[in-house]
Amino acid sequence: MLVGLDVRPVHVEAYIGRGEVAFVLVGLATTTVKEARERVRAAIRNSALDFPTTRLAVNLAPAELRKDGTGLDLPIAVAIALARAEKRPPPNSAFLGELALDGSVRHVDGVLVAARGLRELGYERVFVPAPDAAEASLVDGLEVIPCVSLAAVVNHLLAVEPIPAARSTPAGARAESVVEHDLREVHGQEEAKRALEVAAAGGHHLLMSGPPGGGKTMLARCLPGILPPLELDEALEVAQVRSLLGDLPPGRPLDWTRPFRAPHHGISTAGLVGGGSGLAQPGEISRATHGVLFLDELAEFQAPVLQALRQPLETGWVTITRSGGSVRYPARFTLVAATNPCPCGWAGDGIRSCRCTPAAVDTYQRRLSGPLLDRIDLQVAARRVGLEQLSSEPMGETSAVVRQRVIAARKRQLDRQGCLNAQLKPARLRQFASLAPHSRRTLERWSVQRGMTARGFHRAWRVARTAADLDGSPEIEEPHVLEALGFRLNDVAA
Amino acid sequence: MSPPELRVRGRWPPPEGPRAAIVGSRRPSPYGEAVAEQLALELARAGVVIVSGLALGIDAAAHRGALNAGGATVAVMGTGVDIVYPAAHSKLAEDILAAGGALVSQFPDGTAPRRHNFPARNYTMASLSDVVIVVEAAEGSGALITAEAALDLHKEVMAVPGSVFSPLSVGTHALLRDGAGLVQNARDVMAVLHPGGEVLDDPLAAPRSFGFKLRPERDGILSHLSDVLALNAAELARKLQLPVAEVLGRLTALELDGAVKRHQGGYVRALRRGKERA
Numbered sequence: 022m023l024v025g026l027d028v029r030p031v032h033v034e035a036y037i038g039r040g041e042v043a044f045v046l047v048g049l050a051t052t053t054v055k056e057a058r059e060r061v062r063a064a065i066r067n068s069a070l071d072f073p074t075t076r077l078a079v080n081l082a083p084a085e086l087r088k089d090g091t092g093l094d095l096p097i098a099v100a101i102a103l104a105r106a107e108k109r110p111p112p113n114s115a116f117l118g119e120l121a122l123d124g125s126v127r128h129v130d131g132v133l134v135a136a137r138g139l140r141e142l143g144y145e146r147v148f149v150p151a152p153d154a155a156e157a158s159l160v161d162g163l164e165v166i167p168c169v170s171l172a173a174v175v176n177h178l179l180a181v182e183p184i185p186a187a188r189s190t191p192a193g194a195r196a197e198s199v200v201e202h203d204l205r206e207v208h209g210q211e212e213a214k215r216a217l218e219v220a221a222a223g224g225h226h227l228l229m230s231g232p233p234g235g236g237k238t239m240l241a242r243c244l245p246g247i248l249p250p251l252e253l254d255e256a257l258e259v260a261q262v263r264s265l266l267g268d269l270p271p272g273r274p275l276d277w278t279r280p281f282r283a284p285h286h287g288i289s290t291a292g293l294v295g296g297g298s299g300l301a302q303p304g305e306i307s308r309a310t311h312g313v314l315f316l317d318e319l320a321e322f323q324a325p326v327l328q329a330l331r332q333p334l335e336t337g338w339v340t341i342t343r344s345g346g347s348v349r350y351p352a353r354f355t356l357v358a359a360t361n362p363c364p365c366g367w368a369g370d371g372i373r374s375c376r377c378t379p380a381a382v383d384t385y386q387r388r389l390s391g392p393l394l395d396r397i398d399l400q401v402a403a404r405r406v407g408l409e410q411l412s413s414e415p416m417g418e419t420s421a422v423v424r425q426r427v428i429a430a431r432k433r434q435l436d437r438q439g440c441l442n443a444q445l446k447p448a449r450l451r452q453f454a455s456l457a458p459h460s461r462r463t464l465e466r467w468s469v470q471r472g473m474t475a476r477g478f479h480r481a482w483r484v485a486r487t488a489a490d491l492d493g494s495p496e497i498e499e500p501h502v503l504e505a506l507g508f509r510l511n512d513v514a515a
Numbered sequence: 516m517s518p519p520e521l522r523v524r525g526r527w528p529p530p531e532g533p534r535a536a537i538v539g540s541r542r543p544s545p546y547g548e549a550v551a552e553q554l555a556l557e558l559a560r561a562g563v564v565i566v567s568g569l570a571l572g573i574d575a576a577a578h579r580g581a582l583n584a585g586g587a588t589v590a591v592m593g594t595g596v597d598i599v600y601p602a603a604h605s606k607l608a609e610d611i612l613a614a615g616g617a618l619v620s621q622f623p624d625g626t627a628p629r630r631h632n633f634p635a636r637n638y639t640m641a642s643l644s645d646v647v648i649v650v651e652a653a654e655g656s657g658a659l660i661t662a663e664a665a666l667d668l669h670k671e672v673m674a675v676p677g678s679v680f681s682p683l684s685v686g687t688h689a690l691l692r693d694g695a696g697l698v699q700n701a702r703d704v705m706a707v708l709h710p711g712g713e714v715l716d717d718p719l720a721a722p723r724s725f726g727f728k729l730r731p732e733r734d735g736i737l738s739h740l741s742d743v744l745a746l747n748a749a750e751l752a753r754k755l756q757l758p759v760a761e762v763l764g765r766l767t768a769l770e771l772d773g774a775v776k777r778h779q780g781g782y783v784r785a786l787r788r789g790k791e792r793a
Contacts, residue, residue, distance in 0.1 A: 209749060210749060211748075211749035211752055211753070211759040212747050212748045212749040212752075212759055212763065213749075214759075215759045215760055215763070230780065231780065362780065375542075378541075379541050379542055379571050379572075379601075380601070382542075402747060402780030402781065403780075404747055404749075404750075404780055404781065463768075463771070466771060467767075467771055470771065488760065499764075500760075500761065500764045501764075503763070503764035503765070503767040503768050503771075504760050504761075504763050504764040504767070506767045506771075507748065507763035507764060507766060507767040508763070510777075
């Protein structure tokens with residue numbers, strides 16, 4: 022059984038005793054599990070197996086764990102069938118699947134999560150619904166038995182007719198990662214493109230500000246394409262979240278492309294960070310893990326929704342507690358936020374003038390400030406490119422070229438400090454990102470002149486480290502610091 | 516029409532002398548702000564009382580310029596004289612009072628800012644001044660209402676030209692086309708205020724500048740920047756054929772030195788105001 026991404030094995034015991042006809046299910050089962058009685062009874066009868074005609078007790082252990090989900094149908098039916106045949110189940114085996122009334126085995130969500138967890142708990146063999154076998158066989162060192170029907174499973178267990186184990190799914194070539202949006206297609210916007218490159222290289226969050234139609238969305242969509250393809254662990258983690266939500270494409274469970282999630286600004290807190298009744302479901306931030314979370318029209322999101330992003334932005338995890346218990350989901354994503362400079366969107370545009378009152382602009386921008394903005398390392402103004410420029414603009418670099426530089430810069434960081442620059446805490450920053458003397462002076466001068474907070478200081482420092490890594494420079498030189506400071510919008514001159 | 520009865524904080528009537536209203540956009544370009552401040556400073560030095568509306572942008576720059584010259588300045592408010600709007604200008608209002616200026620309003624004490632009160636305030640401002648100078652006004656700007664009121668009251672209207680690319684020039688250029696006086700420096704205004712006096716400059720000579728001192732060139736970047744229209748690092752990088760990261764860094768260095776500033780998502784040249792010039 023799954024509690025978020027945690028796997029809790031449930032032991033199913035069946036006892037056929039004397040007494041009047043009854044089917045008792047004990048062990049803190051929720052409604053879906055209690056309903057299993059009817060499905061199991063029908064499935065066993067329709068599989069040409071005997072259903073016990075005396076007293077039948079099924080116990081789900083450990084008793085204190087609340088049992089939920091239809092995945093327990095198959096193990097309950099198997100336990101009954103084996104009890105009837107007076108056989109023991111094979112050792113170190115686990116069963117998972119929903120039963121149809123005709124005895125066939127149906128898909129359940131989260132098979133990949135279950136398979137990985139069971140492997141870690143020492144299980145060697147897992148019986149899963151046939152449609153989910155490809156998902157389960159992504160896990161190394163686990164024998165996967167695809168189950169079409171209850172009858173087939175019982176025949177296998179009674180050694181009448183064994184089912185061949187599913188072949189392990191080839192992970193597929195990593196080169197399969199497709200670049201859907203190429204930077205080459207974005208005209209102009211070199212400043213924002215450079216910001217994207219720095220964001221990709223150092224894992225920094227990015228805010229783009231600019232008028233509507235300025236290409237902010239297009240730029241954001243280019244980010245996954247300049248990030249390196251997923252590592253195996255990362256791809257599995259992405260697939261796990263999708264598996265929980267039943268969202269894995271059948272036949273091709275493992276996708277090497279970085280996720281890109283762009284929830285609408287009307288989204289609820291539960292939708293964004295996860296939630297729901299009973300046990301929390303993963304939200305958009307978990308689906309964006311190892312990829313990009315794009316929040317367009319940042320100022321239109323409700324304040325509490327944005328507040329909820331703070332913990333995951335700091336830790337890369339989100340913990341949600343609901344009546345059914347606490348769950349923890351991964352949420353290590355790159356945040357790309359976009360905003361108009363003012364409510365009407367045209368402040369600062371060279372061609373159209375803005376119709377907002379200064380007070381309205383002020384309120385609008387204040388909505389963006391504060392704790393969330395404080396965690397976004399890079400800020401850049403995207404300006405509208407004139408139509409005549411669109412056609413005359415020289416073609417820029419392709420995503421593939423930029424990605425090479427990003428991969429090289431990331432490798433330097435991982436070799437040096439084992440994580441990306443964006444994740445460096447101040448103490449480790451001092452250790453791994455020493456500033457050349459004149460670089461430090463420049464940074465300090467700016468911070469005094471602009472009244473920058475300590476957090477802002479460290480942010481600029483981290484970005485400077487990434488600029489140096491893109492340059493292949495071991496030291497942070499002054500130009501790197503200056504570039505980092507250039508990617509800041511909201512330092513007011515003192 | 517006689518000016519409505521006024522409520523006053525500070526010294527009233529203001530010191531003897533001509534009065535010039537300087538009005539304009541609440542969100543000016545650095546150019547407009549510099550012009551308003553410099554113009555107010557030079558006029559105040561020449562004994563002109565600067566009248567404005569205590570609003571953001573051009574109004575505030577005009578008051579500041581007058582204060583920098585040690586002159587008296589009058590803020591005509593659209594709220595009660597006991598309510599400073601915007602609140603951020605309470606320090607400015609205090610400075611005006613401390614320097615022997617005045618806050619005046621036709622509205623009773625306790626009147627909160629209301630949209631429909633401001634046009635009436637603009638009318639009062641025109642009636643209290645001998646000349647209305649508009650610095651940067653987009654189409655439909657409140658400053659144009661002040662200019663219109665001045666025409667109704669048979670006062671002089673003058674305007675400072677701007678860039679033809681800037682939306683903030685639309686209103687001022689329309690005024691100039693319709694016959695408003697051209698303001699290129701404080702002397703242009705003085706000539707209007709003292710019609711009997713003589714302007715000694717050769718009218719055909721190139722006009723002297725306002726006295727802005729630009730920093731000596733440090734590199735090619737500054738010469739590509741305008742003081743009105745913002746360019747961003749990408750646009751500059753293309754002109755200079757340099758990588759955008761390098762241009763961004765150099766712009767930041769110039770910003771650190773105060774030679775450029777951020778404006779509308781890009782950069783403009785910062786005008787250094789010649790505060791000490793008489």
